Amino acid sequence: MDNILIIGAHFDDCELGAGGFAAKMASEGKNVYKLTLTDNVTISGKMGIDVDYQSSKNSSSDACRILGINEITSYQPSKCGELIYTKETMQRVEEIISSLKIDTTIIHFKDDKNQDHVEASRISETAARHCPNILAYQSNMYTLSTAYYPVFFVDISDYISQKINALECYEKQHNRFNKLFQANISRNQFWGHSRKVDYAEAFHPIQFKLE
Numbered sequence: 238m239d240n241i242l243i244i245g246a247h248f249d250d251c252e253l254g255a256g257g258f259a260a261k262m263a264s265e266g267k268n269v270y271k272l273t274l275t276d277n278v279t280i281s282g283k284m285g286i287d288v289d290y291q292s293s294k295n296s297s298s299d300a301c302r303i304l305g306i307n308e309i310t311s312y313q314p315s316k317c318g319e320l321i322y323t324k325e326t327m328q329r330v331e332e333i334i335s336s337l338k339i340d341t342t343i344i345h346f347k348d349d350k351n352q353d354h355v356e357a358s359r360i361s362e363t364a365a366r367h368c369p370n371i372l373a374y375q376s377n378m379y380t381l382s383t384a385y386y387p388v389f390f391v392d393i394s395d396y397i398s399q400k401i402n403a404l405e406c407y408e409k410q411h412n413r414f415n416k417l418f419q420a421n422i423s424r425n426q427f428w429g430h431s432r433k434v435d436y437a438e439a440f441h442p443i444q445f446k447l448e
């Protein structure tokens with residue numbers, strides 16, 4: 238794993254699912270990139286969420302700086318909530334994977350209750366089909382018809398502060414740190430406990446290069 242691309246539907250998905258892994262790989266000198274497929278624009282009075290594109294980009298830029306990873310800013314995103322698989326979208330992602338010589342693509346798990354996540358997974362998996370390694374993550378915890386049963390664990394104990402600091406970049410906009418973000422960190426602790434470390438991220442492997 239030398240050139241790693243983490244693809245999320247929304248700006249915080251990468252940090253939620255693989256923020257610790259990203260920071261760890263970057264600290265080891267790997268090239269880590271983040272790609273977001275939608276503009277993140279979300280307004281929900283009920284949930285107290287009012288997120289616009291520019292502030293999302295600013296938050297993401299700060300988060301990437303904290304994690305030490307590179308954000309792909311040239312990509313023209315779809316509208317949040319309207320991401321759909323098209324050949325054109327898939328090929329734009331494929332072009333990024335090819336031009337950056339990505340050997341490891343980290344994508345959304347295929348089963349999810351958020352439609353953008355489902356479409357992002359399909360777009361990413363197809364676009365990365367020639368990529369040696371594909372791992373799937375789950376950014377939000379849902380009860381699904383297909384169990385998310387990850388078996389590829391990464392010890393992120395030394396990088397948990399970076400992950401939390403990166404997630405906090407989105408706190409003001411999303412106003413849900415005590416729910417989504419904190420639950421995510423608790424799950425990292427749970428997975429860490431199962432592997433006898435403090436914190437771990439866990440992935441569902443889709444394909445691995447033959448050695």
Ligand SMILES: [Zn+2]
Binds near residue numbers: 246247250351354376
């Ligand atoms: Zn999301």
